[in-house]
Amino acid sequence: MFETQRLEYLRNRINLKNLASHLGIQMKVKDNQCWFVCPKCLKLKASFQINQNLARCWKCNTRYNSIELVMAHFNINFRQAVMFLIDQERQFPEKGYPCLGHHLSLSLTPQYIMK
Ligand SMILES: [Zn+2]
Numbered sequence: 001m002f003e004t005q006r007l008e009y010l011r012n013r014i015n016l017k018n019l020a021s022h023l024g025i026q027m028k029v030k031d032n033q034c035w036f037v038c039p040k041c042l043k044l045k046a047s048f049q050i051n052q053n054l055a056r057c058w059k060c061n062t063r064y065n066s067i068e069l070v071m072a073h074f075n076i077n078f079r080q081a082v083m084f085l086i087d088q089e090r091q092f093p094e095k096g097y098p099c100l101g102h103h104l105s106l107s108l109t110p111q112y113i114m115k
Pocket residue numbers: 038039040041042043045046057058059060061062
């Protein structure tokens with residue numbers, strides 16, 4: 001099982017915007033807000049709540065923390081998402097990516113996620 005501290009770190013300390021960028025989720029700045037494509041309903045209607053390190057889709061009303069975003073993005077379970085984040089942790093940049101209109105081309109599907 002995963003340690004509580006570890007989970008808290010993954011949930012709270014991994015910057016959600018960096019993570020979304022890292023996953024290659026499409027983002028766009030509009031009206032001074034950074035929007036991203038909701039992994040669930042696929043609409044560009046989700047935005048970040050930076051202070052809380054959470055995100056929310058205003059279309060389907062789904063809320064995301066870092067673990068939930070990974071779960072939804074890859075359609076994987078909690079455990080797989082945590083493993084993914086632990087695996088990827090070192091690759092996250094210290095400073096944030098800017099909100100990019102295009103995604104970074106990274107191939108991020110580790111073997112254990114493949115079905
Ligand atoms: Zn949505």
